[in-house]
Amino acid sequence: MRIKDKVALVTGGSRGIGRAICVRLAEEGAKVAIADILEDEARKTADDILAAGGQAQVVKTDVTQLGQVQACVRQVTDTWGAIDVLVNNAGWDKIEPFLNSAPETWEKVIAINLRGPIHFCHTVAAQMAERGQGKIISISSDAGRVGSTGEAVYSACKAGIIGFSKTLARELARAKINVNVVCPGPTDTALLQQVSSGEKGAKIIDAMTRAVPFRRLGQPEEIANAVAFFASPDADFVTGQVLSVSGGLTMTG
């Protein structure tokens, strides 16, 4: 157990990659707070952690609402003292050509994927800086590194998370806070099924899989492995880094 008794706050921990991150961090000994809009599913993740002998709590939170984010951080801090690890994982996308997309969709994509992590980082990093310790890990995407057809605004947000995290890594190093980014490639989750449903969707998934040198989708647990590394003391001297976990889909220098 590499992060025994540390407090980890994971956004979007109800299902998919976020759920796998919550379970894995709990296995590493962390107390896990799950911030998500899907309260029932979040409760299921928490119950599974409790059943395995871990500690978990659910805080229903919409990452797009700064007031809710502040209340969430207050609740977790009041119950467990402080937050040692923040994982910005909540995300959302709608795959469509940019020229067909509507301003309401841009707003939703930006609010969840970009403003959400900004809200959480601003709120949590303040208390981490006071304590002179902390790990922040944000889930971006290979779309943010190299672009992805049908995901223009999402890619902009995910690229934004990379620049934002590198800047925070520089600003917060003196407070001994590590800030790193994990970029999944196509990963087998509800989000992937949702954005690529139907016959056309099956073709998109097939094309995505063929583009991966390992010729398969990623599993949520494989993303969680990378998060567990960044959250652990093994990564104490690692900051401002971007790690793709995508079977070799992107190999940027």
Ligand SMILES: NC(=O)c1ccc[n+]([C@@H]2O[C@H](COP(=O)([O-])OP(=O)(O)OC[C@H]3O[C@@H](n4cnc5c(N)ncnc54)[C@H](O)[C@@H]3O)[C@@H](O)[C@H]2O)c1
């Ligand atoms: N699945 C993939 O292929 C893939 C690839 C690259 C990056 N990602 C990224 O990984 C992360 C997790 O994606 P996933 O595939 O597990 O998706 P998912 O849809 O299965 O899970 C996303 C979670 O985020 C939560 N969420 C959405 N909007 C929220 C909001 N406003 N406030 C709080 N919670 C909210 C959802 O309720 C859900 O529990 C996202 O950031 C996504 O962009 C996924």
